[in-house]
Amino acid sequence: MRLISTLSDVPPPSARLRYGAAATAVAAAAVTGAWAVDADSAWYRALRKPNWQPPSWAFGAVWTPLYAAIAYATGHALGRTGDVGRRRRLVQSLAVNLALNAGWNWLFFALRSPAAGLAGTLLLDVSNADLLRRTARVDRSATLMLAPYAAWCCFATALNASIVRRNR
Template sequence: MGDVLDGARGAVSDRWPYPAATATVGLSAWVGARAAGPSDDWYAGLDKPSWQPPARAFPVVWTPLYATIAWSAGRALSRARGRERRALAAAFGANLALNAAWTWLFFARRSPADGVWGALLLDVSNLHLVRRVARGDRTAAAALAPYAGWCLFATALSASIARRNR
């Protein structure tokens, strides 16, 4: 009987990583969005490079990126067990906290320089996350590549804006 209950608990718990990941990613996006965005008057007044995407590009890019983060987290967490699952959940949580924090550092603090530091921390977290996920699921890790790439682009953009607006 114990084996049946353990099996049932395992089957149920294996379904929770996707909804939990989706909720966590959604919360991160919501918290980050509260800090303002490219339509902010302060931001509009900054000197930006010619390769700055238009404001309408950001939700078009971030929506599928957040979806793939949630999918990757759900898939990776559903395959991991025990200590590795907890460590993986912590890595995703830390990454999403850094993701949301960047917006607060850059926009709410009105500090492109702080945004660069936040972006660099996020890039390091992305590298760590992709490597950790790849240990258990290369497909889930590959799904994070566009997110990591976009964050590198955001780091370069933040650095350019910070340099132009000292």
């Protein structure tokens, strides 16, 4: 029997706890963000948008598997390290990321500010880089699962920037 010598070497939480907590956090962010969205509002419809913007239905079709991937990848990564500090920093990175993710909807739609939304999505891109970096330290497969999310957010940043330029 091996004794745990330090707090930095503690077995990860159970799979049920890891995946359950990650799924709960992701679902909370998705619901919180969705409350702010009104893509049918006169304000949003009046915005000039680029011709390469996907149709409204595509956003839900893309976000659903992305949210599932975020929950699975982070739950998976949390089980790949016994280092409590590394797990804590990964959880903190995820929390910041999900807050920025949900926050974009409030900045763009609720405040009706594409410029504030652009600032928020730029911060989200930085947060995605941090989340990818932290997951890469513990599990490359989790990083690969998060890559489409980061790529979609970069696309959203370009789309948001185009909307800002077209509506000055």
